Amino acid sequence: MTARIHPLLGAFAILVFLFLLAPLVIIVGASLSDTTYLTFPPQGLTLRWFANIFEISAFRNTAITSFQVAILGTGLSLLIGIPAAYALNRYRVGLPKWLGTLFILPILVPEIVFGFSLLKTITIGLGLPVYPSLIIGHALLVLPYSVRVVGASLASFDFSVEEAAISLGCPPLKTFFTVVLPNIRAGVIAAFILAFITSINDVSISVFLTGPGISTLPIQILAHMEQFFDPTIASVSVLLMLVTVGVMAIVEMTLGLTFLTK
Amino acid sequence: MTVSLTIENLSAHYGQTQVLKDLSISVAAGELVSLLGSSGCGKTTTLRIVAGFLAPTSGHVKLGDRDLTTLPAHARDIGLVFQNYALFPHLTVMENVAFGLKQRGISSSDRAKRATAMLERVGLAPLADRLPAALSGGQKQRVALARALVIEPPLLMFDEPLSNLDAKLRVDMRVEIRQLQKANGTTSLYVTHDQEEAFSISDRVAIMNAGRIMQLDTPEVLYQKPANAFVARFVGFENLIPMKTVARDGVIVTAEAAGGARLHLSQDAFGPIKDDFVLATRPDGLVTRGTGEGIPATLGTRTYLGRAYQYKCETAAGEITANGALSEMFEPGATAVLVPLPEQCCILDPEN
Structure with a gap:
């Protein structure tokens, strides 16, 4: 037996899906077009624009930078975010309410403002080189995800379990690693993935922090598009999409996607 | 290894609020003492200080x-x-x-041996490979008990261990806890808000209120000879009637309640009686009769209890709850006399 669905509701649902998926389909199509300009539907089929990505060294280099910045920045944000989330949950009663909000400021402040203020403070103020600036900037950008997602995991963690371990002779720091961390593992992984994807796709922070010789992939895509309006852009986008889909597929197979939306 | 637990002059504060006031308890080696009281009385705070999760303001x-x-x-x-x-x-x-054995650096073969032996004692050896999520509440609490006992601690503490179990299981588990505790001879501190649980499991019970111990005694003494009005009310002496001695004749004291009702009480039954005292009774310590020596009352709501009727009564000494025989039923509004049964009453010093 199936539930009865009004035909209009079904049609509306299909429209929504089309709306969501159409741009992706168009990009995939455009990336395969055998023309020197972006077009849809594709005229002729070729993979040469994908080959072209690997011939342009700027794409290779910025892709490597993007991955490094995303991994290091996300790692740094977790190093700050996990202890912060722990403290916010463990000592919830004694802490002022606004303290938790402080950690999500980077997504509340317009990114362009945030990017500019990072430029002013890190790059100009502290005079840090481009690479560490990018890592610090991205770490701050994704910190809200680390704190909130790990925090959501900790919110359902029973801290008397921690006390039980301590009463059995396990020192507090060891308790954190042997008892608390294994129980919030899913939250940490989810936070890592959300933060990683946010970082690797970021334009507005990176545009301020990248400098001579060092850039990230999204910035390079923009730069390339200003000079050449060819299907390379589409094929890079498809590759980025495949990376995201690949990460999601691994998550789905190992943990199930539901915890990302929990 | 059995040792005693001594809590000396413990005071504790949450911010400006003092939650423990100069609290002292000794638990003898091998003894089980319960801290009994309603929420906010300081019993859990005491346990957490002993466990080391909270620091006291002062005391040892x-x-x-x-x-x-x-x-x-x-x-x-x-x-x-x-x-x-x-x-x-x-x-x-x-x-x-x-887990606790591992923290103590015990080899993995010894750990397995001792943990298995402990699981056998609580009857859970067949479930050794399960995760906690696959256990029932009673099984979980048995694992928790085994986990705490296997390290052979000199002190065992229980924080409302049975509150999340259903009534039948609670009774079974408390018998099991008591048997294990006695067999091991482990000194124990047990926190609960359930009077029946505390009385049935403990050697002695400390009744707590507002950060103080009101009385620390065996369940029998607490139940029959409460030391003050708080403990008396706590153990079910619903009627606290202030009395004044008006005459003494040998061991017999004649005392008067508000409104002039006179009672003759024997100091053989109650011990020395002061000039001002409080007569405390449970509802079944007063019998409602048509006539006799007692406290005149106007009867209100009647409740059928099975073994007796219970009446809410208006008297010159205030509202009193008293029982009456099934053979002699009174209608609301009737007047009667409430006769105290000496063996069911106790005398309190109003200064305590």
């Missing part, structure tokens, strides 16, 4: 002649059983029980 906690007061919680060697079990969700039953 000693186990044998070892002063624990400034020792970190993980170095105290105390077995703890929590209300919500607090099992490690990511570890199997066996790993849960072996």
Whole structure:
């Protein structure tokens, strides 16, 4: 037996899906077009624009930078975010309410403002080189995800379990690693993935922090598009999409996607 | 190894609020003492200070002649059983029980041996490889008990361990806890808000109120000879009637309640009676009769209890709840006399 669905509701649902998926389909199509300009539907089929990505060294280099910045920045944000989330949950009663909000400021402040203020403070103020600036900037950008997602995991963690371990002779720091961390593992992984994807796709922070010789992939895509309006852009986008889909597929197979939306 | 627990002049504050006021308790080696009181009386705070999770403002906690007061919680060697079990969700039953042994650097073969032996004692050996999520509430609490006992702690503490179980299981589990505690001879501190549970499981019970111990005694003494009005009310002496001695004749004291009702009380039954005292009774310590020596009353609501009727009564000494025989039923509004049964009453000093 199936539930009865009004035909209009079904049609509306299909429209929504089309709306969501159409741009992706168009990009995939455009990336395969055998023309020197972006077009849809594709005229002729070729993979040469994908080959072209690997011939342009700027794409290779910025892709490597993007991955490094995303991994290091996300790692740094977790190093700050996990202890912060722990403290916010463990000592919830004694802490002022606004303290938790402080950690999500980077997504509340317009990114362009945030990017500019990072430029002013890190790059100009502290005079840090481009690479560490990018890592610090991205770490701050994704910190809200680390704190909130790990925090959501900790919110359902029973801290008397921690006390039980301590009463059995396990020192507090060891308790954190042997008892608390294994129980919030899913939250940490989810936070890592959300933060990683946010970082690797970021334009507005990176545009301020990248400098001579060092850039990230999204910035390079923009730069390339200003000079050449060819299907390379589409094929890079498809590759980025495949990376995201690949990460999601691994998550789905190992943990199930539901915890990302929990 | 059995040692005593001594809590000396413990005071504790949450911010400006004082939650423990100069609290002292000694638990003899091998004894089980309960802290009994309603929420907010300070019983859990006391337990958490002994466990090392909270620091007292002043006072000391000693186990044998070892002063624990400034020792970190993980170095105290105390077995703890929590209300919500607090099992490690990511570890199997066996790993849960072996956790404390692992912290003590015991080899993995010895760990397995001792944990298995402990699981057999609580009847859970067949479930050793399960995760806590696959256990029932009673099984979880048995694992928690095994986990706390296997480290052979000199002190065992229970924080409302049975509150999350259903009524039948609560009774079974408290018998089981008591048997294990007695067999091991482990000195124990047991926190509960359930009077029946405290009385049935303990050697002695400390009734607490507002950060103080109101009385620390055996369940029998608490139930029959409460020391003050608070404990009397707590153990069911609903009627507290202020009395004044008006005449003494040998051991017989004639006393008057508000409104002039006179009672003759024997000091043989009650012990020495002061000039001002409070007569405390449970509803079944007063019999409602048509006539006799007692307190005149106008009867109100009648409740059928099965073994007796219970009446809400208006008297010159205030509202009193009294029972009456099934053979002699009164209608609301009737007048009667409330006759105290000496063996069911006790005398309180109003100054306590």
